[in-house]
Amino acid sequence: MTTKKMVLLSALTALSIVLNWMENVFFPWTVLPVPGVKLGLANIVFLMVFLLAGFRFALLVSLLRVLVIGLFSGTFATVVFPLSLGGAVLSLVLIKLSRTLWGERLSLIGLSIVGAVGHNLGQFTVLALIPGLFPQISLVYMVLPALILLALPAGMVTGWISRQILPTLKQEWEGL
DSSP states (O other), X not given: OOHHHXXXXXXXXXXXXXXXXXXXXXXXXOBTTBTXXXXXXXXXXXXXXXXXXOHHHHHHHHHHHHHHHHHHHTOXXXXXXXXXXXXXXXXXXXXXXXXXXXXXXXXXXXXXHHHHHHHHHHHHHHHHHSTTSOTTHHHHHTSXXXXXXXXXXXXXXXXXXXXXXXHHHHHHHHHO
C-alpha cells in the first residue's frame, strides 16, 4: 500500500472519530421507548474503507474509532466500550459475509442496512455475554425488534450517503 493511501486511510479514520463524536455530542437523542438509537454516521466511513481497502483495513479503522472514542469520552472502562466494540465488529463481519455471498448484487444501501442491523445484533450479543449486567435480560431483548426496525431506515440513509460519496472517493483512491 502506498504512503498516500495510508494517509487517506488515516484521514478517514479521523473522520469516523469526528462523525461519531459529533453524533454523540450534538444529537444525543433517543427515540423513546427505544434508548440509544442513532443514525450511525461513522458507518459511512467504514463502508467506504471496506469497499476501497478491504475488510482488514475497515476493521482497523473501526477498532481505532471505538478505542479513541472510548478513551476520550470516558466510556473505556464502562459497559459502553464492549457494546460499541461488539456492534462494530459484528457489523463488519456481516458486511464481509454479505459481500462474499452476494457480491455486488447486494447494493451499497443493502450493505449499509446489513451493517446497521449487525451493529444492533453485536451490541445485544455482548449484552447477553456480560453476566449479571441485566438481571432481566428478557426485558432488554424486547427492545431488539424495535432497534432492528429502526436500523432499516438508518442503514438506508447512510447507504444512500455512501452511494453519493463512493464514486469520487474511489476515483481518488485509484489515483493514489
